[in-house]
Amino acid sequence: MTLWTSQMDGLIAPAVARSEVTDEVIIGSGTLDQSGLLVQRMTSMPRVLVCADEAGFTAAGRPVVDALEAAGFAVRTHILPIEPLPKASVEEAEPFRAALAEDQNLFPVSVGSGVINDLAKYAAFRTNRRYVTIATAASMDGYTSAGAPLTENGFKVTIPTRAPVAMLADLDVIAAAPAEMNAWGYGDLAGKVPAGGDWMLSDALGIEPIDDIAWPLVQHHLTGWLAGPEGIQSGDPDCIARLFTGLTAVGFAMEAHGSSRPASGADHQIAHMWEMEGHSYQGQKVSHGAAVSVGCVVSLALFDWLLEQDLGAINIHDALNRAPDLATRNAQLCKAIADPKIAEKAKAELAAKHALPEAHAARLESLRDVWPVLRERLTTRLYRHRAMADMLHRAGAPAYASQIGVSPEHLRTTLFAAAFIRRRYTIFDLLHDIGQTETAFTAVLPALSPDKFGASS
Structure with missing residues (x-):
């Protein structure tokens, strides 16, 4: 058993059980085809809005849409361009929020990395929806957190929102993300x-004071997560999986503590x-x-x-x-x-x-x-x-x-x-x-x- 698989049982599963919002986390190879049934377990809404940018949709969007349709959902997509790159701002989240506000039976699913997740998280919160996030890169720690770090009126703040009701990460997609x-x-x-x-x-x-739940969830495991950094640059699957597990645990620590x-x-x-x-x-x-x-x-x-x-x-x-x-x-x-x-x-x-x-x-x-x-x-x-x-x-x-x-x-x-x-x-x-x-x-x-x-x- 590898470090990351043991931590899925020893760290992530207890964090999910403790979470007041997140019901399920799936991390593994070849998991994209589970996304439709995962969303089906999370909502009775008949329609899904896939929130993505062009990079995230290219990485995972089509298999996710196929899986959602196979699960019986009518799927809409809203895909932001990557030229220029989407900004982590309240203003940039407005198209997602507006689309959700128009249809009370539209369930948001984020497909992408950090900025797209935060935009969808904010839009879901503003329209009183739960949401599912499908990660495409091990690029940040906010997938499972309860806050959305966005610029509002030019000032970067972590806006209190809600963590996703579920997260799915296909490690084959994560490992194939650009090395940077x-x-x-x-x-x-x-x-x-x-x-x-x-x-x-x-x-x-x-x-x-230090929080006796959030502190050990992060600080007691950092040395292991940061070990072997050259494996990140070379795309070693086990190193990438360990990194993603660590980032996921950090997100849960922020949710448990109630701040970043x-x-x-x-x-x-x-x-x-x-x-x-x-x-x-x-x-x-x-x-x-x-x-x-x-x-x-x-x-x-x-x-x-x-x-x-x-x-x-x-x-x-x-x-x-x-x-x-x-x-x-x-x-x-x-x-x-x-x-x-x-x-x-x-x-x-x-x-x-x-x-x-x-x-x-x-x-x-x-x-x-x-x-x-x-x-x-x-x-x-x-x-x-x-x-x-x-x-x-x-x-x-x-x-x-x-x-x-x-x-x-x-x-x-x-x-x-x-x-x-x-x-x-x-x-x-x-x-x-x-x-x-x-x-x-x-x-x-x-x-x-x-x-x-x-x-x-």
Whole structure:
């Protein structure tokens, strides 16, 4: 029995049983012909809307339509073009939502990868439908999650929706996906390493406790899921299956916790800035997974710097005296984020997490007390950023900003902006609390180059 097949029984099946929404998950080779009967088990509606883009429909659409028709459904398709690539936005979901709103007996089925799944998930939620997702690539962790990370009015947010009632993944289709897509999924999964570090900081300071269901579902298995990264680039079926199983488990962890905290930290804040900018490289929009992959290495570099500090000896009085008030931080925010719509949304996030002097002092006292134990736990749990960059390189994923067309100056600007866009406590907020944001950024940025450690672009 392989690791992924044992985890289907030991991790995924219990997660399905625990889920309040998802009733069934099918992962295996040659499973597309089961899609019609799967949907039949999930709905009594007579008609199905297949939501896809041209790439997803080419990968799996025709067998899915045939299976649905064989199961007795009348099938409509709504297929988005891939030139330009569909955007993960509320506006882009509107055609799916409108089609569902016109027919109360139309059941949505998503056929595609991350963006299409999120658009269909949002459209289904807005029209009070359940939906089935059929995955075509191991490119991200959101297939089984309850949130849809979409841009709304220019600002990237994870919109609370509902997880799919069922998911099907044909591993033959997943393995045949473009190699870079599965590499993006590896990068998204790698981001759970620094995201776990962020959660450990928040837990240790009494801000957001670690969840004893979601945490082990992700963090206790990351090492196995990330092992053998070269198998992702070569398309090794077992490695791809293990990756997809891990991404599926992460989705269930987010559903169980009720937010994206188990999967998302400073690494995603960095990625979201580039996504909101619509950042492109070599004529293509940079994918979520590629952006997270780079954000993962940056976040781990910041943790590497942090672990070298003696925070047990922090001068609390000096840190408090140097701490800017909320008005000053809002001014810093507006300087870092040029888009006024994004800046306005970020101000609300900043206001929600800004600590007044008394709370700030208490937080620093806690940090000073727990630092020896916390540093040891972080050192044990986290990968060093150089090691992670090498793993990502072997998987075929980008590790450094220059590999997605982000200059050192752009990266520096991104880091200052990213620290403001989420109220979730991450390493960005700890650096602010100890008054070392600029010092840490200045220290790590020179190291974040593919030339430093032999990785190539």
